[in-house]
Amino acid sequence: MTSKQRDALAARARRAALIRRRVVAATLATFALAWGVIAFHGAMAAEATTTASQQAATTGSATSDSGTSSSSSSDQSGAVTTAQS
Amino acid sequence: MDSVHVFWITSRAAGVVALLASSAAVTAGLLMGGRMIRGRTVALRTAHEALSLATIAALVVHALALLGDGYLSPSLADVTIPFVSGYQRLWTTTGIVAGWTLIALGLSYYARGRLGPARWRQLHRFTALAWVLGVLHGLFEGTDAGAAWFLVTAAAAAIPAAALLTVRLAAEPATAPQR
Numbered sequence: 001m002t003s004k005q006r007d008a009l010a011a012r013a014r015r016a017a018l019i020r021r022r023v024v025a026a027t028l029a030t031f032a033l034a035w036g037v038i039a040f041h042g043a044m045a046a047e048a049t050t051t052a053s054q055q056a057a058t059t060g061s062a063t064s065d066s067g068t069s070s071s072s073s074s075d076q077s078g079a080v081t082t083a084q085s
Numbered sequence: 086m087d088s089v090h091v092f093w094i095t096s097r098a099a100g101v102v103a104l105l106a107s108s109a110a111v112t113a114g115l116l117m118g119g120r121m122i123r124g125r126t127v128a129l130r131t132a133h134e135a136l137s138l139a140t141i142a143a144l145v146v147h148a149l150a151l152l153g154d155g156y157l158s159p160s161l162a163d164v165t166i167p168f169v170s171g172y173q174r175l176w177t178t179t180g181i182v183a184g185w186t187l188i189a190l191g192l193s194y195y196a197r198g199r200l201g202p203a204r205w206r207q208l209h210r211f212t213a214l215a216w217v218l219g220v221l222h223g224l225f226e227g228t229d230a231g232a233a234w235f236l237v238t239a240a241a242a243a244i245p246a247a248a249l250l251t252v253r254l255a256a257e258p259a260t261a262p263q264r
Binding site for chain 2: 015016019020023034035037039
């Protein structure tokens with residue numbers, strides 16, 4: 001193997017390593033960003049539900065308030081979202 | 086924020102990453118296989134492999150993080166064996182089948198010497214089917230499926246892959262070897 005071929009192989013390996021590092025960095029950044037967005041939206045949803053419940057309680061209609069009805073939705077995923085986020 | 090939320094959010098975020106990484110991996114694979122980008126085969130192959138491994142890692146986190154969720158409290162069997170979980174059984178099963186298929190087909194790359202290149206190539210085509218199942222799982226069961234940010238992000242990643250897959254499938258009968 002000539003030194004020129006060795007250099008070409010080394011350059012290719014360096015490019016491959018750079019691509020791998022970029023993919024790892026992009027994956028971790030996407031995970032962190034998604035985590036933040038989900039946590040933020042979750043916090044907002046929980047706040048909205050709490051506010052709705054408080055408003056319903058103050059108007060004296062706690063037994064049939066919208067906060068309660070949204071939490072006991074027949075849609076299972078909706079129930080989980082409301083309860084957990 | 087208590088630990089229940091941490092596990093739940095971690096699983097959802099890992100699911101989003103798995104969807105985006107698998108879509109990018111499928112896009113890179115189809116570009117490579119279709120010889121649509123010339124002179125970049127090594128870069129595409131490296132990116133395809135790295136994205137596939139990132140998908141596998143995200144899938145593992147997506148499933149295992151659910152085990153810590155105190156609200157659903159799924160068992161290991163619930164998140165790894167099809168039809169065991171009672172929670173949205175059809176779409177959970179779709180996700181489990183897609184996950185195992187993506188993991189098995191992704192790791193089969195490292196056993197292609199034993200499988201034989203032709204057999205491995207045939208098996209590898211099922212990756213696209215597993216990816217479609219994964220997208221359906223995300224759209225129909227994902228907690229964030231109704232959120233605009235999720236739909237826009239998922240569409241940006243999945244539409245190019247779906248378009249390339251459609252082009253490949255449409256071109257296939259014409260390029261099939263004649264007997």
